[in-house]
Amino acid sequence: MLKKMLVFFASIMLIxxxxxxxxxxxxxxxxxxxxxxxxxxxxxxxxxxLSSPEEAGKHAIKLKDSTGRTLYQLKVYMHGIGFPPYxxxxxxxxxxxxxxxxxxNFEKTVYLPYLKNALYIxxxxxxxxxxxxxxxxxxxxxxxxxxxxxxxSCASDCPLNEKDNYCLPLKDAICDPDCSKGIDPxxxxxxxxxxxxxxxxxxxxxxxxxxxxxxxxxxIVAYRLILLRKEK
Numbered sequence: 001m002l003k004k005m006l007v008f009f010a011s012i013m014l015i016x017x018x019x020x021x022x023x024x025x026x027x028x029x030x031x032x033x034x035x036x037x038x039x040x041x042x043x044x045x046x047x048x049x050l051s052s053p054e055e056a057g058k059h060a061i062k063l064k065d066s067t068g069r070t071l072y073q074l075k076v077y078m079h080g081i082g083f084p085p086y087x088x089x090x091x092x093x094x095x096x097x098x099x100x101x102x103x104x105n106f107e108k109t110v111y112l113p114y115l116k117n118a119l120y121i122x123x124x125x126x127x128x129x130x131x132x133x134x135x136x137x138x139x140x141x142x143x144x145x146x147x148x149x150x151x152x153s154c155a156s157d158c159p160l161n162e163k164d165n166y167c168l169p170l171k172d173a174i175c176d177p178d179c180s181k182g183i184d185p186x187x188x189x190x191x192x193x194x195x196x197x198x199x200x201x202x203x204x205x206x207x208x209x210x211x212x213x214x215x216x217x218x219x220i221v222a223y224r225l226i227l228l229r230k231e232k
Contacts, residue, residue, distance in 0.1 A: 022049050025152050026111045029061065029121060029133070031078075036104040038078060040121055040133035045153040046166060051076075051110040059125050061110060063118040071115050076123075080106030114153075 026049070030042045057077035062070045080102030084090055090098065112121070123131040139154030140146070149157050150164040158164040160174045167179035175187035182188075 023047055024050075025114045026050055027114050027121075027138075029110050029112055031061075031076075031108040031110065031123065031131070033078065033080075033104060033106050038123060038130050040123060040131045042148055043121060043133055043135065043138065044148055044150060044166070045114050045138060046111075046150075047152070047168070048111050050113060059123055059130065061112065062122050062124060063112060063115055064120055064122060065117050066119045071118055072113055074110060074112060076108070076110055078106075078108070078125075079103050 025045050025047055028044050028046045028048065029040060032039055032041045051074060053075040054077040055075065057075045059076050059078045060073045061076050062073040064070055082102055084095065084098055118135055120135050121133040122129050137146075137148040139149055139157060141154070141156055143157060145154070145158035145162065145164050150166040151158045151160045151168055152166070160168065160170070160172070160176055163177050165178060167183055168176050169179050169184035169186075170176070171185055173186055176184045179187060
């Protein structure tokens with residue numbers, strides 16, 4: 001019974017650990033449509049999960065290298081998602097016009113892998129390229145932190161201790177000025193840290209990998225002890 005319980009808890013911890021590992025630096029790509037004209041308005045590197053393919057879509061968003069080779073592609077559905085306002089009475093023509101408007105005017109965000117050898121992003125339909133975004137905008141090394149740049153993609157232009165419109169609450173003794181109060185532990189004053197005392201939840205969050213490894217070792221040791229007892 002003890003063996004089963006230990007294996008069960010170890011499995012739960014490992015599943016959670018693997019799920020957490022899916023969080024990674026990815027490119028957050030913003031797509032907009034205005035009266036049917038689609039554009040890739042921006043791309044920024046953030047920490048998040050990758051988008052899943054949208055099987056209903058007839059468009060593909062692609063990462064390409066300097067030779068035009070596709071490094072990665074994602075099927076996407078280019079249509080707004082919405083419903084007529086609740087309780088609103090609409091004729092069939094009005095309803096049709098509403099959904100046609102969703103197809104022509106929308107904003108969409110997708111998350112793609114952050115591949116440093118990717119030179120640009122294209123959005124393509126069955127007839128060819130619809131929109132393009134130059135990934136050189138993620139870091140131009142000109143000494144100024146600009147719209148598509150942040151610390152993750154361009155540390156030279158966007159140091160962590162300066163504003164780049166993205167909060168990255170790392171435990172690194174640097175206060176990120178983009179983080180709201182209480183988000184980045186390094187932003188707390190010495191007095192606040194003393195008043196906080198020991199926080200078990202923060203300890204677990206900041207030592208997740210260590211605790212997972214320690215639990216696996218404990219399970220292995222306990223299992224071997226059980227086997228030794230049975231042999232005796």
